[in-house]
Amino acid sequence: MNDDTAFERATRELMELGSDRTPGTTIDAVLLAVRTTPQERDLRIPWRNAPMSNPMRLVAAIAIIVVAGVAAFNLFGSSPGVGGASTPSPTASPSAPASSPSTGPTPSPYSINTTTWTTYTSARYGFSIGHPADWFVHTTATRDWTFPADATVDMKSTALETFVSPDSSIAAAAWSVAVQPGTTLDTWLQAYCPLAESPAPSDCATMPGRTVAASMDGHAGSLVRFTEDTQAFFLVNDRIYVVAIWQSEDFIPGGVSRLLEAYLSTMHLLPGGPAPSGTSPSPS
């Protein structure tokens, strides 16, 4: 049997194993719950069933244009200077000056408001970082992160500062590690990637194409989309700082990268650096 056939057979068996019979107790529990669970009311406007005639379409189109024009005039007509009023983000900060003209980029519909986030300080790793107020601190690091032992990312590791979303569907973690003087971020990433991309280290060949620039507390770094997570890396004073989000990129609208960038925007290095401890060996 060649490997292709064997692989197909093995995957088919993987999908066929076990019984699909729903236990009767599960169905009973559902039907019992249904008896006391009201359905949600559908308050939406019903779909049109009758087709609209062409003259009616024309009238509707003119009406929409007129309404949009009046709305635009009211919004922008009396605004002085360039740019007019900035487009409000659904999550815009309440402290932002509403009337100041904006020449910057229009906020994304997926903008994340970090003003309500809770600040967490890691003396061990020498930074503070925000996390959404309703996320919980899952792990407070009780030991230093080391390479390569901790590079095969395990969110349950006690070497990480880890935050988890209320439904446990997303986890964020941050840590830092001292490296040998002269180590560059690229060389460190080349050594780190095969372990982070386990079980498919060959994916590291395409890592440059999945890397974009990132910044944290005024420091430039790299944001890398791995297969199962997205991580940001910064080299500052012979120490690598890492923030990771465990979920694949398209798990949330706007991308996990945007959530990671929000985390980075709240991150600051402590003036005194991390608490004194032994340095971890560098991968370089």
Added chain:
Amino acid sequence: MDRDLVERARSGDQAAFADLVHQVSDTLFGIARRILRDPGLAEDVLQDALVTIWRKLPHLREPDRFEAWAYRILVNACYAAAPRNRLWASTVRILPIDRASDTDDFQAVSDRDELEQAFRRLPLDQRAVFVLHHHAGLPLVAVAEALGIPEGTARSRLHYATRALRTAFEASRARDHLREGRLA
């Protein structure tokens, strides 16, 4: 799927919903069990998903799309429940079994165990696409529609999942061949 049954359940008919549950529960349970790899957790998820389906049925505009809509609710329930599984129990490993003989049957068991471990390491969104495509038999465009994602995303998730499984499978085969060589 019986459109009339869906419409009656949508308008609050509990008996119709009970019939609907009997029609779809095995399919939904099979999907949840394969995504989660844990029958107990799959039962809990199915229960939550079916109650959610009942609550939200009035929002379903097109009864003909009931199955795809139900798949999405189920997979979301898996996402909500499984991370606890994934995050808290991801280090669960199947113990290697003693190698008693070098038969094809043994090879098949070995392959399957390796794939099982590899499948458990996949992100949930990749597992969902893989199960809906390979187990439920949905074409990729239907998988994308059921999950509310672009078809390209469904395709790439399936690609990554298949590649990870194949890598694990080939590694297993290589190890077995090496072992056979040493034994010979």
